[in-house]
Amino acid sequence: MDNIIEVKNVSYQYPNSDYKALDNLSLTIRKGEWVAIIGHNGSGKSTLAKLLNYLLVPDTGELIVDKQPVIEENMWTVRNKVGMVFQNPENQFVGATVADDVAFGLENRGISRQKMLEIIPMALKEVHMEAFADREPTYLSGGQKQRVALAGIIAVAPKIIILDEATAMLDPKGRKEVIAAILKLKARLGDELTVLSITHDIDEAADADRIIVINDGQVVDEGRPAEIFSAGPKLLELGLDVPFAEQLKSALNNLGISVPSKYLDEEGMINWLWQLNSKM
């Protein structure tokens, strides 16, 4: 598969900051891949997201999105290809009602009203918000607002969706709803959609094809979720959580029960536990 995102030796330092938010960072993401970027607060994850969209300009280095270099002349083409869902559901809601908010991106692209009337209900249906089209944001939960934000992006059909800690401010239920909506979208579009999810929610990262771990503006590790999670203690050192199955394993280990060293997801852990029981 082709590389859809290439980040080459990018550094960025915020004007009022003493250290580099990103330090000579390089990574590539292939078309159709679902990549999770994890790292503790201040590790430079969100900065990377904003650089990919030309909301920030790198000090040094080069970014390429879908064969287009991310530079000033290309910024609107790049923004057309990349849809972003930000962290705070309240602050990114532009429209006065749900339908208005979904329409915002379409209005910016000069789509005719006739077309909008077809696209908006479809986009809202995709995230199960069609019954809320006339609702004002005050009457929506955080998870519902994030689903509307996602619908606004689905409406303009980008090739890449970046979730910049999109579930960080949601309750567990809202978080599940948003992740389910993205999983469904990804299943429908397949390789036509690349998802880059920036998160410190480990369960969200577990759904990814590949995880990239960032610490202090540099890539420290990358691999499939199973590979990354089996390095449990190392993740804890980086200020990250480990999945529940991994926590259970270390608790069992402390009780003197020998556990397999390779990573198991919840399903795998259940199978192992129940086989362990039958042997006794």
Place this chain on the structure above:
Amino acid sequence: MSNMIIGRYVPGNSIIHRLDPRVKLILSISFIVLIFLANNWLGYVVLGLFTLVAVVSTKISLAVYLRGLKPVLWLIIFTIILQLFFSPAGHVYLAFGPFTVTDMGIINACYVFLRFVFIILMSTVLTLTTPPLALADALEYMMKPLLKIKFPVYELSLMLAIALRFVPTLMDETVKVMNAQRARGVDFASGSIIKRSKAIVPILIPLFVGSIQRAIDLGDAMEARGYQGGENRTKFRVLKWQRRDTVAVLIFVCVLVVLIATRFII
């Protein structure tokens, strides 16, 4: 706060609710001008009937309108008293010192009272039946001619729409900040004026800082979604002129003609 009826929208489906917001806005402004055309009792009867018809056809209970009059009651009484005691013209009924009560004074006081009531009722009709957002759309449409003199109409109306959308959000945040500060021992309800104004600082500063953060986030989100400025954008919301809007304008013109006629009859 719950007594404030001015500027509040009551959802409904009456004929007035369904009128085009541009019609409602223009007619209510013209009505206020129209009120000053009336100079005799017949004129006021015509205006009164028109106001009554407008109020009744909104299908909102009269109690709501009366509550709208309450906050300005003192202003009305004050003006009436001034009119009553300081009109030297006409037949004098009572006179003591600088105060005189004359027949002209009484009539003028009645007129002033009616003017106040009509203006407030009509503007309440406008705000009760029109969602703030529709009013913003109407304003944008009416400002369109200003585009010719390079006035940033689209930017201004976007600002207005965003401001309106964030009013409830900021209200919620204000309450949250106030409660948080109360929990830490800030007292908003007692003490001298100076002490009370000082207690407002721990609300204002966090609200300001919060608004700036919101503005940054919203700006990022808007740019990421392709917002490049007001021009070359299409619009999802459109205002449609319908037959009932023409009818409303015609009725208003009739009232205007009758009103002008009353000036010459008496």
